[in-house]
Amino acid sequence: MELVFKGRVWKFGDNINTDFIIPGRYKFKAYRIEDMLPHIFEDIRPEFSRNVRKGDIIVAGRNFGCGSSREHAPRLLKLAGISVVIAKSFARIFFRNAINIGLPVIVHEELPEIVKDGDIVVVDLAKGVVSCPSRNYTSRFKPYPKFIMDILTSGGIVEYVKLRGLRL
Amino acid sequence: MPLTLSEKILSNATGRRVSPGEIVIVNVDYVYAHDGTAPLAIQVLTEELKCERVFNPSKVLFVIDHASPSPRVENSKLHMLMREFARKHGIKLYDVGYGICHQVVIDECIVKPGMVIVGADSHTTTLGALGAFATGIGSTDTAIAILTGKVWLRVPESIRIVLEGDIPNYITGKDIILYIIGFMGADGAVYKAVEFQGSSLKQLGIDDRLTISNMTVEMGAKVGLFPVDNVTVKFYEDRGVKVKRLEPDSKAEYVDEVIVDLSTLEPQIAIPPNIDNVKSVSEVEGVEVDQVFIGSCTNGRLSDLEIVAKIMKDRRVKEGVRCIVIPASRRIYLQALRKGIIEILLRAGCIICPPTCGPCVGAHMGLLGPGEVAVSTSNRNFPGRMGDKSSKVYIASPLVAAVSAVEGRICDPRSYLR
Numbered sequence A: 001m002e003l004v005f006k007g008r009v010w011k012f013g014d015n016i017n018t019d020f021i022i023p024g025r026y027k028f029k030a031y032r033i034e035d036m037l038p039h040i041f042e043d044i045r046p047e048f049s050r051n052v053r054k055g056d057i058i059v060a061g062r063n064f065g066c067g068s069s070r071e072h073a074p075r076l077l078k079l080a081g082i083s084v085v086i087a088k089s090f091a092r093i094f095f096r097n098a099i100n101i102g103l104p105v106i107v108h109e110e111l112p113e114i115v116k117d118g119d120i121v122v123v124d125l126a127k128g129v130v131s132c133p134s135r136n137y138t139s140r141f142k143p144y145p146k147f148i149m150d151i152l153t154s155g156g157i158v159e160y161v162k163l164r165g166l167r168l
Numbered sequence B: 001m002p003l004t005l006s007e008k009i010l011s012n013a014t015g016r017r018v019s020p021g022e023i024v025i026v027n028v029d030y031v032y033a034h035d036g037t038a039p040l041a042i043q044v045l046t047e048e049l050k051c052e053r054v055f056n057p058s059k060v061l062f063v064i065d066h067a068s069p070s071p072r073v074e075n076s077k078l079h080m081l082m083r084e085f086a087r088k089h090g091i092k093l094y095d096v097g098y099g100i101c102h103q104v105v106i107d108e109c110i111v112k113p114g115m116v117i118v119g120a121d122s123h124t125t126t127l128g129a130l131g132a133f134a135t136g137i138g139s140t141d142t143a144i145a146i147l148t149g150k151v152w153l154r155v156p157e158s159i160r161i162v163l164e165g166d167i168p169n170y171i172t173g174k175d176i177i178l179y180i181i182g183f184m185g186a187d188g189a190v191y192k193a194v195e196f197q198g199s200s201l202k203q204l205g206i207d208d209r210l211t212i213s214n215m216t217v218e219m220g221a222k223v224g225l226f227p228v229d230n231v232t233v234k235f236y237e238d239r240g241v242k243v244k245r246l247e248p249d250s251k252a253e254y255v256d257e258v259i260v261d262l263s264t265l266e267p268q269i270a271i272p273p274n275i276d277n278v279k280s281v282s283e284v285e286g287v288e289v290d291q292v293f294i295g296s297c298t299n300g301r302l303s304d305l306e307i308v309a310k311i312m313k314d315r316r317v318k319e320g321v322r323c324i325v326i327p328a329s330r331r332i333y334l335q336a337l338r339k340g341i342i343e344i345l346l347r348a349g350c351i352i353c354p355p356t357c358g359p360c361v362g363a364h365m366g367l368l369g370p371g372e373v374a375v376s377t378s379n380r381n382f383p384g385r386m387g388d389k390s391s392k393v394y395i396a397s398p399l400v401a402a403v404s405a406v407e408g409r410i411c412d413p414r415s416y417l418r
């Protein structure tokens, strides 16, 4: 997996819960996760599913992904093409779900205050650096512990476990 | 080094001393999933992991509780997928009618103090009330845990919440946890273990503790733990199970401490659309309601139904209000039936549904229409949770819910208890 990402920002506020990412009503209607893709962020950003491009980056406020343990939420973001999610803080189940499926999630207090929709943000996972060149902004973040980095570079915990012959 | 409760349990599970911040891989005592999360876990197991054999089927449980009985063909297909996988691998499946997963594992005496339990549902924290390190995980986590018997966890820092003072008769576990969430905020305990202590604990029964632990996740907590004290030991004794006391070391380190005086607390209510938007019920008295829901893994237990029956006896649900009551499990339903509670509620005009999550998650059995207002004893009130996104859900205790159903508007229960 690559460790440097460059993408266009979708900006969100605080407490974006898993129901905002994918409304519960679709969870109970759809049999396969792909069927839910057109409804992602439907209640709060209806244009998202039409306009999202591969490599885009979500930048949000506090407690991103709170609410249910619905793994459909990070899976759909990844499926929609989102490469990284940066937030002031994450709900813990969303955080671990994202790591497990190989979607990098980064905690950063300052960046969400600085960037706007459509800005280009660059993330270097290995070095622990985020930047927004158009706003002349560069900052560091705490790199992941080795175990989490290993899961991410394997492409998710399923691949990680497969590589190790079902050992964790 | 003295240990907090969660450090004790995780140290025990890993066989060495663990400290906050480190990532550990632990053997789980049980892993469970429901019809909202198991299907994706099964898909990961069969399609991505090509699973032929699960690690230990006796440690895996499936419960069909969310869309149960099935309201749609899509759900029926997912239920079939679960049944087939469970049959093939010898996994115990609690089918439609047993109740809500977090209650079923209590009813069946599966959860015991000191265990590490993971559930594919955020409210797995409920079981912390019984002194188990129980936390919610996702579907891929669940697949890995089913396959390997293990899960990775970051050892959490702990926050101590000390409950002090005499608990007034109108204050329930729900008021206590709502007050704490209002104070801490919806992200006030993210990644942290919350531990309850203090002199009020001896007055706090298991049902109230379960409500409190259940909702610790609404402030982001990983676990919400109660010590295993005489109240817990007695709870297990009544079920013919012997358990030992389990308490944190007296000098254990906490990153934060909150002291709550319960003697002056007023009945609490969370105002839509946020769970941390908490006020005293007296501040919102008079708001007219269309529906009242009493149930869910937060407040669908026997003592909850008892309180409601006490209010409803010789009274009636206000004309024009729908009062839906759902016991959290078949066992609770039966107990309520034997005690005459179900008859009191039916006579009062309540609607009794079979044990299920029901309208709590907006799956079926009482979805709200546009602009409708509900008082609910469940745990989440964000837009669209229980139906149309313009509907409004106030979260409160069964006591507040019951008097509001009788009055047809939000009402402070204290006048009813005088």
Ligand code: SF4
Residues within 6 Å of the ligand: B066, B100, B101, B121, B123, B296, B297, B298, B356, B357, B360, B361, B378, B379
């Ligand atoms: S009752 Fe509600 S909160 Fe509890 S498990 Fe069911 S859907 Fe989730």
